[in-house]
Amino acid sequence: MTYPKPLPSSTARRKSTRLRRQQLAGLLFIVPALILVAIFFVIPLGMSFWMSLHNWPLLGKPKFIWFDNYAHLLKDAQFWASLRFTVYYTVIVTIAIFAVAFPLAIYAEKPRPLIKLYRTAFFLPVVVGFGSASLLWAWLLDVDAGLFSPAAQYLGLTAKRVNLLADFDTTFWSILIMVVWKTAGFNMIILLTGLQGISSEVQEAARMDGASTWQRFRRITLPLMRRTIALALILSVSGSMLAFDQFYIIADGGPQTSTVTAVYWIFSQSFVSFHLGYGAALSMVLLAILVVISVVQLRLLRNPEGM
Template sequence: MVAETMKRTRRGATVAVGEAEPKGWLGLAFILPSLLFIALLFLLPLFMAVWMSLHNWPLLGRVRFVGLANYAELLKDFQFWRSLGFTALYTAIVTSAIMAVAMPLALLVDRPLRAAGLFRTIFFLPVVIGFGAASTLWMWLLNPDNGVFAELLRGIGLIDAAPRPLESFWPALGVVVAMVVWKTAGFTMVILLTGLQAIPNDVVEAAKIDGASPLARFRRITLPLMRNSILLALVLNVTSSMLAFDQFFIITQGGPSNMTISAVFSIYLASFSSYRLGYGAAMSFVLLVVLVAISSIQLGFMGKRPEDG
C-alpha cells in the first residue's frame, strides 16, 4: 500500500504529495550520465588548464608553482595580443563573407527547382572535408611552381610568372578566407534553409496579395522570421573562426612576418614549440574568457524578442 500525505494548498484544495518525491530522484538519475559526461569532458579539463596556468610547466622537467606570473607575462606579450587582434579581424571578415554567400545559396535551393536537391548536395559537399585536407588541397592548387591555378594562368597567357599571394598579408588572408567560405558556406546554408522553410506560406502569400515586392518581403518578412537561424549561424561561425588553426598552420604558416598567426596558433607555439605548457594554458584561459563573453552577447540577442528592440 502506497502511503500518501495530504497537503492543503493555498486555495483550500487537498492534494496527495506522497508520490511526488521519487520522481525527482528519477529525473536526477536520468540526467546523471549527462552530468558525468560534461564533468569529464569539460569541467575536469577546464580545471586542469587553470591549474597548469598557475605553474611553470615544462614538457620535461620539474613543475613549479608560480601563481599569476604567467598572466602577468601575458599582459606584456605583444605577439599574443597581436594574434588575438588578427583573429578578431579574421573572424569579422570570414563570418561576413560566409553569411553573404550562404544566404543567397539558401534562397536558391529553397525555390521549387527540379535540381534543388542536387544543388544542396553540391553546395554542402565541401563541408565533409576536414580543414586539414581542405587547406592542403588549396596549398596544392596555389603552388606557384606547379599548382593548377598557376599552370592555368600561364597556359592562357595571362601571366609569365606565377603569382605568390602568400607573400603579402592581405592576399594571404584573402586566400584563407576564400578557402573557409568554400568549405563552410554549405553548412551555414543548411541552417538558414531551415529557418526559411519554417516561415508560414500564408504570411508570404498575404504579402504578395498586398503587393509587396520581393525585396520588401525579404526585408520585412524573411529576415525577421529567420532571426534565430541567423543568430545561430553567427554564433557557430564566430566561435569556429575564433578557434581557427589548421588553415593558418598549413596555408600561411603564420607568414608573412608572423602577421597571420591566430590566437590558437600562438597557443600552439608557446606550448609545443617553446614547451611552456603552463604559459600556453594561461593563453588558452584568456581566449576562453573572450569566447564566453562574445557568445554570451550573441546568445543574449537570441533570447531577446524582436519586439523588445
C-alpha cells in the same frame, strides 16, 4: 461561500511521490550527459586553469607562480598582434560566409528541378575535414606543383607564375576563399532550416497586400529567422576565433608571422616552446573572450519577447 475541499493526505502523498519519481527519472536521463560534460569539459577546464598558475615545463616539476603568466601575457606583443589578426579575420570571414550562405539557402529553399542535387553539391565541402581541405588548397596554391598559378599563366592572366603565399593580401584572401568554400554549405543548411520554418501563408498574405520582395525579406524573413541567424552567427564567430588548421598548414603563419592566429600562438607556446603553463593562461584568456563575444551576440540578436 464555499471553499474547495482539501485533498486527502494519502492523495497528496501519492502525488508528491509521483512527482519525485518523475524528477528522479529526468535526472537519470541527463546523468550520462552530465558525466561526459564533466569529463571532457569541466575537469579539463579546471586542470587548464591550474596549469596557468604554474611554470609548467614539459619535463621537470611545475612551480607555482600565481598569476605571473597572466602578467606576462599583458606584455606579450605577439599575442595581442595575433588576437587583432584573429578578430580581423573573424569579421571578414563571417561576413563573407553569410554573403554566400544566405543566397544559397534562399535558392535551395525553393522547389526546383534537381534541387536535392544542388543542396548536396553545396554541402559536400563541409564533409571534408579542415586539415584535409587545407592540404588540398596548399597544393592548389603551390607556385610550382599547384594548379592556380600555372593555370593563370597558361590563360594569360599573369606574365609568369605568381606565388600566392608570398604576400599577406594574396595569402589572406586565398585562405578566406578556401574557408568560405569549406563552411558556407554548413551555414546554408542552418539558414535553410530557418527559412523552411516560416509559414508560406505569412509570405502569401504579405504578397497579397502588395509587399515587395525586399519588404517581405526585411519585415518578415529576417525577424522570423532571428534565432536561426543567432545560432549560425555564434557558430561562425566561435569557429573563426579558433582558426588554426588553415593558417598552419597553408601559410605556416607567414609571410613573416602576419597570419599567426591566437590559437596558432597558443600552439606555438605550448607545443613548440613547451611553455605549457603560459599556453594554458593564453587559452583561459581566449576562452573568456569567446564567452563575452557569445553573450554579446545573444543579447544583440534577442527577440523583444526573449530568445
